Amino acid sequence: MALRDILIHPDPRLKTPAKPVETIDDGLRTLAQDMLQTMYAAPGIGLAAPQVGQLVRMLVMDCVKEEGVPPRPMILINPRITWSSDALSTYEEGCLSIPEQYADVERPAEVEVAWTTIEGTEASERFDGLWSTCVQHEIDHLDGKLFIDYLKPLKRQMITRKMVKLKRERARA
Numbered sequence: 001m002a003l004r005d006i007l008i009h010p011d012p013r014l015k016t017p018a019k020p021v022e023t024i025d026d027g028l029r030t031l032a033q034d035m036l037q038t039m040y041a042a043p044g045i046g047l048a049a050p051q052v053g054q055l056v057r058m059l060v061m062d063c064v065k066e067e068g069v070p071p072r073p074m075i076l077i078n079p080r081i082t083w084s085s086d087a088l089s090t091y092e093e094g095c096l097s098i099p100e101q102y103a104d105v106e107r108p109a110e111v112e113v114a115w116t117t118i119e120g121t122e123a124s125e126r127f128d129g130l131w132s133t134c135v136q137h138e139i140d141h142l143d144g145k146l147f148i149d150y151l152k153p154l155k156r157q158m159i160t161r162k163m164v165k166l167k168r169e170r171a172r173a
């Protein structure tokens, strides 16, 4: 396992729709484990393959936050939302590709998601709370969409300018 570099916005790879996974091979299994390790190390609760520069439809997440509750690392391949609740909920979102920037985003409160597991079997589950926000945020990444795309243009441009500056500083360091 190895830590992967997380791309920082703005980057064209974060705006590119990812391709469906067709074969689950050793390369994909390694990528999934690396993504989990990278997510926990960040630390974060979700990470999509495009964020580490791999334009394939796979995401990892673990939204367990309660003390004493065992971690629940999840790997979702080709995830798709099969149902969304009419009820909405607002959550202050952040993103490992947009460090230290947070903003309220409104999304369906509950979603049902179907996906292929890393073992190649089909799975589906209904998510609510933080899990629901997280899985929708990560699936957006697979479609080249960021949480700041839900914000008003002025706010989005402000965050983007901060990220350009951050990248410049990091490149110089």
Ligand SMILES: [Zn+2]
Binding pocket: 094, 095, 096, 097, 137, 141
């Ligand atoms: Zn994100």
